[in-house]
Amino acid sequence: MNRKQIALLTSFSVLTSISLTSINSSIHPRTHLIKATNKKKVSKKQPAYPDIMKKLDLTSMQQYDSNTLFMKVALKDFYIKDFSKLSENKYRLLLAPLDTSDQYFITTVSITQPLKKNHRITIQGFLNGKTKVKVKDNLQDKYLNKNAISVLVDQVIY
Structure with a gap:
């Protein structure tokens, strides 16, 4: 051929x-x-700050050890239980997921808008382990020595 x-x-x-x-x-x-x-398209994109309610059981945060509590999260619509002014536009906040909750999150934020107790706020940031509310936080005495979770803030949505 x-x-x-x-x-x-x-x-x-x-x-x-x-x-x-x-x-x-x-x-x-x-x-x-x-x-x-x-065929289904599955989105592999994860939100940068997943909702903490979907990641952890907020009713008993004491079950987690401090090593577990290091992650990026969003605290969506948390209540401002108490706050203190540290300097101009800088505040220490004590937050709770529900108005009646005794699970607290403590953080320091820079914000220009006025704060009010029992108003809601959304914070995106990084959990930084367990702590206790201290005198130097300048919060109400009823919160002294209460267990809290420390949060490092990346963004505040008020």
Whole structure:
């Protein structure tokens, strides 16, 4: 066989296989449609600050050791239980997930808007382990020596 004959046979076999697949797809078009609709796109993008309510059990944070409490989270719509002014536009906040909760989160934020107790605030940041409310935090005496989780703030949404 020469080159022309080999090229002719090869092209003939390619054309035959193409026509057979097109015939099969025209005979069973529904199977191709079903297969196309069954594919789901799964978003692999994780939010930069996942909601803390979905990551941890906030009813008993004492069950976690300090090593576990190092993660990026969003404290969404937490209540401001108490606050103290440290300097101009800088405040120490004591937060709770619910108005009646005794699970506290303590942080320092720079904010220009006025703060009010029992108002809600959203904070995105990094949990920084367990701590206790201290005298130097300048919060109400009823919160002294209460267990709290320290939060390093990246962003405040008020």
